[in-house]
Amino acid sequence: MNRWQIAIKSLFYFRRTNLAIALGVAAATAVLTGALIVGDSMRNSLRELTLERLGMIDELMLSDGFFDQSLAETLRETSEFKESYTLASPAILFPGGTVQNSTDSKLRAGQVTVLGITPKFWEFEQDQKSNRKELDENSIIINQAVADDLQISNAEVESGSAKITVRIPKRNQLPADSALGKKSDLIESIVDLTVVQIVPMTGLGRFGLYPSQADPYNVYVSIQLLQDSLARSVLTHKSDSAQANIILISGKGKTLPTEINSEKLRQALRPSLEDLGLSLKRATQTFSIENNETTIFDYWSLSSARLVLSDEVAQATETAFPTARPIFTYLANDIRKSETDSGIPFSMVAAVDFDNAFEPISALTGNPIAPIQANEIVLNQWAADDLNATKGDSVVVTFFEPETTHGAQKEKSVELTVVDIARLTEPDKAFRVSRRGQISPAEFKQCPTLANDPNLTPEVPGVTDAQSIENWDLPFDTAGKIRPQDDDYWGNHRTTPKAFVSLAMGQELWDSRFGNVTSFRIPISAGSKGDVSKKLLTQFIEDDAKLGLHLIQIKRQGIDASSGSTPFDFLFLALSMFVIGAALILVSLLFRLGLQQRSSELGLLKAIGFPQTQIRRICLYEMASVSCLGAVAGVSLGMGYAWLMIFGLKTWWVGAIARPFLTIHISPLSLGIGFFSGVIICILTIAWALRRTRKQPVHLLISGQLESPETHSSKTRKTSLAIIGILAFTAVCLTATATQLAGEAQAGAFLGAGFLILASLLMSVYRVFKKSDQLHSSGRLNLSRLAIMSFQRNPLRSTLTIGLVAVACFLIAAVSSFRLTPSERGTAGFEWVAQSSQPIHYDLNNLEGQKLALGSENQLREGTEISALRLKPGEDASCNNLYQSSQPRILGVNPQFIQEFDKGEAGRFAWSASLASTELEKQNPWRLLDSPQPHAGTAEDPIPVVIDKNTANYSLKIYILNTVKQIDYDSGESIYIRVVGFLENTLLQGSLIISEQDFEKAFPTIGGYQYFLIREQATPANGSESDIALLEERLSDQGFDARRADVLLANFMSVQNTYISTFQTLGALGLLLGTFGLAAVQIRSVLERKKELGLMRAIGFQRNTLAKMVVLENAWLLIIGLGIGIFSALFTTIPHWLVGTASAPWLELSLMFSAIITVGLLVGFYASRIISKTPLLESLRT
Amino acid sequence: MPDFVASTVTKEFDTPAGPLRILDGISAELERGQNMAIIGDSGSGKSTFLHIAGTLDSPSSGTVCLMGSDLTELNENQLAQFRNENIGFIFQEHHLLPQLTALENVLLPMVATNATDSNSIQRGKDLLDSVGLSDRLNHRPAALSGGERQRVAVARALIREPILLLADEPTGSLDQANAEKTGQLLLDLQSQHNMILICVTHSSKLASVFQNNKRLVDGRLAAV
C-alpha cells in the first residue's frame, strides 16, 4: 500500500462527494473550453470565409486607372513571378455598380461589384469542378444575392428570359471636383444583358475586396464587354482599349507567398508610362525654306491623363531630368482689358518660366522676352490685337477656381499688367481634324515662333481633340460666348496659349489638391522616347513612388483580419470568468463539505505521524484524480456547450453575426488549455481550502472540527475591515475611471467594480457571521433567529453559498442593463440615411442643384435638409462586420454640417467622450474637426477624427481619446488619424468621420458626395416618403439608396443586444451552478445536523417547525445572495446609466429572479423533507 | 534519565473570559515496561495531558522528554516523524478510515514514511492475529463490531513498535465484556513489547490493574 493507493481507495469510497466535486470541476472546465471553442470557431469560420471569398487569389494588383491588360502577361514572364507564383489574370473591377431587372425596373440593387473577367477568372476557384457558363457580349453571370434582390429565378435563367441592366461608373480621368471635371453623365449603362447563370454564394461567388461575413453583390461580365463600353469614355486616351484595372494573382501551392516574394514581384512589375496614366509625346516644330530646315522647338512633353501631374511624378521627373521644366497651363474664361466690357472667351494661359533650357519666346521686336514677374502677363500677338492692348495696359483674367464643391464653379479674377507681346505666326493652312480624330498640324509659310506651340496645353479628351470650340465637352456652357474669331483661332492655333504668366504666379492662382504642374518639357537631348520613359520608370521605382498601381497581399490581409473584431473574444471570456468563478466557489464548497466529513481522518493521519505535506499530497492525489475526471467530462461538455452556442448564433441570435456562416472548429490547443486550466484552477482552489485546515490542532480535527471558530483578535478584525474598505474604495475609483473609458474597457471596468463590491459585501457578511457572540447577546430566540444562527456554525460555507447566488444574480442583472434601445440621440433627428454607389456632385439643398440632379420639373419639399458627406470607400467597421478592419470607410463632413450642431442639445448626436476644451467645443464637439488649415495626415500632424465608440473599440481597437493610428489603404493613401471624439451608439457607426477639408487633402481624387443624412422637417400630406422616393428614383443610376435612420440604428443595436442574450445564457448557467451549490450545501448541512435536529425533536420541536427552520435558513441565504448580487449589479450599472444608455428589462429580470427564488425554495423544501423522513431515534443514534 | 519524563507541564487555554488553566504543573516519570493509569473527573484535563504527552498539542510551559529528547523543542515535521516512530495512540473512538480494510488501517502508519513492504504486511497480519482478528483482515470497518474496531485501532497503534503507547478512554465506548478484554489486551501487549503505557480511563476497575495509578485533580496528578 502506498499513498496513491490510499488516494484511489478514498476516491472510490467517497465517490458521491467526489462526483459532486468532479461535476463542479466539469462545469468550470466546460465553460472555459466552450468559450475558447466559440472564439476558435469564430476566427476559423471568418478565416475560411476569407479563403472562400478569394479562392486561389493570393494577391491583387490594383490600379487607380487602367493599364494594358498585357501587363499581366509580361508579369507572368518575369523570373520573380515564376519563382513563387502560378496564375495571373487581368480583370476589370467596379465596386460601385448598380443593377436593375429589365422586366421590372423597381427591382434594383446598389453597391454591386461589377467584374469584367476573362474565362481564366474561374481558374482561381478553389473548387475546380464547378462549371461556369462562358460569357459573351450579351451575357452576364450574377451571384445568388443579386438574384435574390432582383427576384431572378433559375427557371428564368434557363429559359433565357432573365435580363438585367448594369450601370457602371464612367469615371472621367479628370477629377470630377476639378474645374474641368464632368459632374454629370458619369454613368455608363449596359442594357439588357442576359443572365446565363446564377452562381451560389460560395467560392468566387462571394469574391470581394473587403472582408465581411455579409453576402456581397457580385455580377460577372466579359472583360471585352466592359472594354468596349468604356472605349469611348474612360479609355479614349489609351492607345488600345484592351485595358484592365486589376490583376488577380495566385501563388504556388497552399502556402501564401511571403512578403518578400510579394515585394520582389512588385519590383518586377514593369508598367508603361501609359499604364500609369502618363503620356510622353514629342513636340516638334520645324520650318524649312529652300531645303534649309530650322527647328523651332523640339522636346519631350510629359503630361497626365488626369490633366495635372501628381507631386510624386513631378518630383521623379525633376530628379531624373534636372533640365526638365514644368508648365502649368490653365483655362481662362475671359481675358479683357480693364474697364472694358468685352474680352476673349476661353483661352489657354500658360504659366512657364523661360530660361536657358528653353529659349524664351520672342517679343514683337524679335528680342527675347525678359522673365515675367508677379502680376505681369505676356499676351500673344493675336490676343493683343484682339483686345487692342499694348505694353503697360492692365488686363483682367477671369477663371474658375480649380476646385469645386457640390459641382458649383466659382469664378475668380485677377488684374495683371501687360509687360510684353509675344510674336505669333499665323499659319498658312489651319489644323485639320480627320474623321477618326487624327489631327494634322498647321502648315506655315512664314517661320513660326516658339509661342506657336499648342503642346503647351496638355491633352484633355473631348476638349483638345474637338473639331471646333462649340464641340468642347465641358461641364459648363460655352455657347453664346464664342465669337467667329475664336473659332478661327481654334482652327489655326488650337490649344496654343494666348497668354503667359510666370510659373510661380500660375501656381499661386491655380494650385489645387490635384497638383500644380500640367506638363514637363524634357529636352530632346535626353534621348529617345524609349530612353526617356525607361529613365522615368526607373526613377519611379527608385523613389518608390506610388503611381496608382498597388500590389496587395489580399489573402494575408484577410486572414489577419479574421483574428476578429468581435466583442466575443473579450466579453465572452470575461463574462465566462464569472461563471467559472461560480463553478470554483462550488468546487470549493463541495470540497469543504467532503473534507468536513473526513476531518477526523485528517486528524488521525496527523496523529499517527503523517507530516502535513504528505497529508496534503494524499488529498491532492485524490483531488487531482477527481479534477482530471471532472475536466475530461468538462471538455466534452464544453464541446457540447460550444456547439449549442454556435447553434444559437446561427439560429436564435443570428443577428449578432449577420449571416449563419459559423461552423464549429475544435482545436486541440483549446481543448488542452481548457483541460489543464480546469484541472489547475480547481486544484489550486482545493489546495487553498486545505491550507485553512493546516493550523487546526490534531485533537480538534479528530473530534470533527475542521476549522476552529477563529478567536477574532482585534487585529484580524481590523485587517478584515481594512480589506473591505479597500475593496469598496477601489470599486468606487474603478467606477469613476470607467466613466472616462469607452467600450470594452468601460464595460470591463464596470464589471470589475461590481465584482469588487460583491467581494467586499461578501466579506462583510462573513465578518458578521463570525461575530457570533454579538448576535447571541440579545438572548431572544425565535425560529428565524435560529436559522440565521445556523450560518454561524460555518461562516465560510454560508458565505460561499451566498456568494454563489450573488454571482449568478450579478451576472444576469449587470449584463442585461447593457442592452440598448435606439434613441433620438443616436440619429440626431435625421430620418434617413442614404448612400449612393456613385458620387453625386450637385448640392441637393438648393433648387439649382435639385434641378440638375432631379430634373427641372422636380424639387424637394420645403424643410427637407440633406447633409451630404464625402465617402472614402473602405471596410464597414461597424459591429455588423465581424472582421477586424484595417481600412475603414471614411466620411468627410463639411463646415455646414459641423455648424449645424452649434445650436445645442436638441437634435445632436450622443457623445461618449471628446477632447472638447472650449465652450463652443463642449457645446458642439464636432467643432473639434474644425481647423483653419487642413491637416497633413502625417504622424506629426494627424487628422482629427470622430468615431463611434463601438467601432473604435471592437473593430479598430482604439480605446482612448487622442490615440494616433496609422491607416494604410490599398489604394495607396496612408494617413495618420487622431481620435478627438467618441460617438455613442449612433448611426454613424462603422466609419471614421473627418472634416471635408482634411478629406480633400487626404483623398484628392475622390469627388462628389456619396453619403447623405436627411431630415424631413414637415410631414407631407400625401405619402410621407415622397421626397425620398423622388430621390431614389431620379438618382437610381447613381444607386441612391435610402434607409430609415432608426431602423438602421436598431439594426446596429440588435447586434450588441444579441451578444447580451448570449451572455445571459451564461448567467443562467451560473445560476444553475448556484442552485446546484445551494442544494448541496443545504442537504449536507441537514445531514450533518441530524443529531442536533433529532435532539430538537426530542425536546419537543415539531417536525414541521424544524422543516420550516430549514426552509427559512435557505430563504435567508437566497435573499442575502440575491440582495448582494443585485446591489452590486446596480452599483455597476447606475454609473453606466448616467453616462450611457443602459436600460434594464425589468420584466425579464424580475422573472429571472423569481425563478431563482423559486428554485432556491424548492431546494429548501427538499432538504426539509429529509428531516421529516428520518425517524427520530435513528437521527439521535448516529 | 527515565525514558519518559514530563516535568511541570502546564496548559492554559485562551477563552473570551481570560486564560483558563487546565494543567497546573504535572510531572511524571516512567521507564520502558512501566504503565500508568490516569483517572479523573470529566473535564479535569486528562485528554489534554495525553495530547501533550503525545505531542498532539504543546504545553504552555514545562517539557516532555521521551528517550532523552525534548519533544517540546521539535518542529512540526520532526514531531510528525517522531510520533510516527515512537508513539502509538488509541482513542475512545476508533477513527478507522472507512475506505480501508482492517489490515490496511493497521498498515496506515507505515505509509507515512514509506510504502508498505511484505515485512510490514506480515507484521500487520501478526498484529491482527495477536488481537484476535486474523479472520477479519480484509473487512472494512463498517463490517466490524465496536470491540473489533477498537482492537484494529490497537493493532494500528502498535505497527511501528512505539515506545510510548497512549490510550484515551480506550474502553469508554465498549460494553463490559469487550472493555475488560481490550484492557487486558493492552497490558499484555505493553509488557510483551516492553512499552510505556499511559492510559486514561473512567473505570477504576481497569485502573487498578495498572502499576501506577494517578488521579488528575485541579490540574495536578495525585496519588489515588
Ligand SMILES: Nc1ncnc2c1ncn2[C@@H]1O[C@H](COP(=O)(O)OP(=O)(O)O)[C@@H](O)[C@H]1O
Ligand atoms: N481548545 C480549548 N479551548 C478552551 N478550553 C478547552 C480547550 N480544549 C479543552 N478545553 C477545556 O479544558 C478542560 C479539559 O478538557 P479535557 O482535557 O478534554 O478533559 P477530560 O479530562 O474530560 O478529557 C475542559 O474543561 C475543556 O473545556
Ligand SMILES: [Mg+2]
Ligand atoms: Mg477526555
